[in-house]
Amino acid sequence: MMNLKHTLFKNIAAFFKKSGLWCFIIFILFVSSTQATEMPRMFLEGIQYYKADDFPRAISAFLKIAETGVRNSKLFYNLGNAYLKNGDLGNAMLWYERALKLTPDDPDLKFNYEHALSQIKDAREEKEISIFRILFFWKHIFSVKTVQGTAITLNVIFWLIVILQIILKKKILRTSVYLIFIFAIIFTATAFYNYYEAAYIRHGIILPSQVSVRSGLTDESTELFVLHAGTKVKIEKENKAFFRIYFSEGKIGWIRQSQAGVI
Numbered sequence: 001m002m003n004l005k006h007t008l009f010k011n012i013a014a015f016f017k018k019s020g021l022w023c024f025i026i027f028i029l030f031v032s033s034t035q036a037t038e039m040p041r042m043f044l045e046g047i048q049y050y051k052a053d054d055f056p057r058a059i060s061a062f063l064k065i066a067e068t069g070v071r072n073s074k075l076f077y078n079l080g081n082a083y084l085k086n087g088d089l090g091n092a093m094l095w096y097e098r099a100l101k102l103t104p105d106d107p108d109l110k111f112n113y114e115h116a117l118s119q120i121k122d123a124r125e126e127k128e129i130s131i132f133r134i135l136f137f138w139k140h141i142f143s144v145k146t147v148q149g150t151a152i153t154l155n156v157i158f159w160l161i162v163i164l165q166i167i168l169k170k171k172i173l174r175t176s177v178y179l180i181f182i183f184a185i186i187f188t189a190t191a192f193y194n195y196y197e198a199a200y201i202r203h204g205i206i207l208p209s210q211v212s213v214r215s216g217l218t219d220e221s222t223e224l225f226v227l228h229a230g231t232k233v234k235i236e237k238e239n240k241a242f243f244r245i246y247f248s249e250g251k252i253g254w255i256r257q258s259q260a261g262v263i
Helices: 002-019 021-051 055-066 073-085 089-102 107-117 131-135 144-168 174-200
Strands: 202-206 210-214 223-228 232-239 242-248 251-256 260-262
Touching (some): 021 073, 055 073, 073 089, 073 107, 089 202, 089 260, 144 174, 223 251
Antiparallel strands (some): 202 232, 210 251, 232 242, 242 251
């Protein structure tokens, strides 16, 4: 049996050697190892450039990491800071928004985000407070993780009480159970909506200093209104090289895809 295994491994090794796959595997391992050490080096370089007020180089170093597909809140936060210091409000808001999706409760991130937000020129002209916002006010107070955690906790408590009632064969704090059940439904529904919103509703940030929002898919179409760098919009539709965006009530139109960064 041992001789059979030895012969099998020997034949596999011979196949790898003849086909040149050993070289390929060694190359892949080398690249993976190199990338593992390269990422921290590039990140530290970006920090050093940032501290030296060389913001374009800091941005370049951070972007090289982000372009590999890395999703990291600290990386996105530092990109937002570097863009803001470099006078690029549009890209600063884009990377702050991306960071907030990962760590919405980071106090430093929230502070810098609010500071950048104060520099945006466009204010939403809401004629009245949204009924949805009034009825579901907790969605705008609690973070996504808090809503998820609360929904799970309430559901666990509710079902534990139900199981105890079945075992003990008597009602336990009936009013409290009903309240827990109601809040469990509310927070569970909110958690599902948050998931739907993150997965299917796209938002973008205006990147250039000024963008004309037009009625059609050409640069000659009628200009409807103007938006400025850093403004957050909802992306409703995609057509060729254009996005149809929604800014506020009555302010809907088309811009080039290159003029907005998708969060």
